[in-house]
Amino acid sequence: MNIYCENNNIVLTEVSDFNPVHIFECGQAFRWDRNSDGSYTGIAFGKALRIFAEDDKITLYNTTRSDFDNIWHNYFDFDRDYTAVKNILCENDDVMKTAVPYGEGIRILKQELFETVISFIISASNNIPRIKKIIDLLCTNFGQKIEYEGKYFYTFPDCNTLAECSVEDLALIRAGFRDKYIIDAAKKFSEGKISYEMLCNYDTQDIKNILKTISGVGDKVANCILLFGLARTDSFPVDVWVKRIMEILYLKKDAKNNEIEKFAFDKFGNICGLAQQYLFFYARENL
DNA sequence: CCACAGGACGGCT
DNA sequence: AGCCGTCCTGTG
Numbered sequence: 001m002n003i004y005c006e007n008n009n010i011v012l013t014e015v016s017d018f019n020p021v022h023i024f025e026c027g028q029a030f031r032w033d034r035n036s037d038g039s040y041t042g043i044a045f046g047k048a049l050r051i052f053a054e055d056d057k058i059t060l061y062n063t064t065r066s067d068f069d070n071i072w073h074n075y076f077d078f079d080r081d082y083t084a085v086k087n088i089l090c091e092n093d094d095v096m097k098t099a100v101p102y103g104e105g106i107r108i109l110k111q112e113l114f115e116t117v118i119s120f121i122i123s124a125s126n127n128i129p130r131i132k133k134i135i136d137l138l139c140t141n142f143g144q145k146i147e148y149e150g151k152y153f154y155t156f157p158d159c160n161t162l163a164e165c166s167v168e169d170l171a172l173i174r175a176g177f178r179d180k181y182i183i184d185a186a187k188k189f190s191e192g193k194i195s196y197e198m199l200c201n202y203d204t205q206d207i208k209n210i211l212k213t214i215s216g217v218g219d220k221v222a223n224c225i226l227l228f229g230l231a232r233t234d235s236f237p238v239d240v241w242v243k244r245i246m247e248i249l250y251l252k253k254d255a256k257n258n259e260i261e262k263f264a265f266d267k268f269g270n271i272c273g274l275a276q277q278y279l280f281f282y283a284r285e286n287l
Numbered sequence: 288c289c290a291c292a293g294g295a296c297g298g299c300t
Numbered sequence: 301a302g303c304c305g306t307c308c309t310g311t312g
Binding site for chain 1 (some may be wrong): 291292293294295296
């Protein structure tokens with residue numbers, strides 16, 4: 001990958017494994033929207049960004065080299081060699097040889113922990129359009145207003161702001177029964193009971209148990225938080241799609257979610273979370 | 288009007 | 301330990 005600055009843009013060339021549709025519209029992040037020209041605009045780490053990919057060239061508009069180095073390089077997981085990952089997953093595995101092409105160009109975004117926690121609490125028993133709508137209302141009402149390319153955007157609210165909210169305050173985001181879970185999570189972060197720095201000291205299983213002390217966080221949501229907010233690729237979120245595809249292609253029978261999770265870890269090891277993404281895409285296209 | 292959506296909880300047995 | 305009704309809201 002080469003990097004150079006052009007006007008106010010950062011241009012990357014010789015980039016492999018970057019498919020915007022697979023990255024932004026797969027349900028791992030909810031704050032990216034497609035523009036009519038095929039570029040995407042999103043907000044993360046308090047900044048807005050518009051990004052466009054064509055072949056192996058990627059343009060990040062109206063940003064700086066320091067923001068790229070400090071935020072976006074890590075956010076887009078550019079240090080990971082996804083081609084190597086795919087080769088490992090496909091080795092001696094005909095299922096993955098079939099599934100991987102469907103998720104071509106997926107990358108696991110390294111998102112902010114608190115945002116990931118709240119987003120996946122909201123995801124429970126919900127669909128992507130509505131998840132996005134709720135999160136949008138949450139940010140518009142409780143986030144910070146920023147300007148980018150002549151338009152206004154809102155950052156994801158911080159934990160202190162949400163910790164002070166009542167369920168009545170949150171009613172306007174239309175989160176339904178999840179409002180009290182959002183407040184509980186915000187309080188645990190605000191009081192310092194849970195933080196990124198603190199969780200980093202633990203192994204994946206211990207973090208999962210800590211996350212599950214937040215109400216509204218069960219196995220599936222905890223695994224999503226681990227994978228998308230803590231870069232723990234050894235966690236394997238089992239949603240209805242992954243459950244179906246694993247039962248059909250690997251287990252050959254009905255199975256409990258924790259049984260599927262264990263099977264995946266035994267098979268794919270510490271990159272089972274990446275395998276999950278390819279299987280998810282395959283399931284969405286073929287079931 | 289009723290079912291159910293990319294889960295979690297709580298009260299059962 | 302495991303099962304199942306219920307939880308808000310929006311969409312079909």
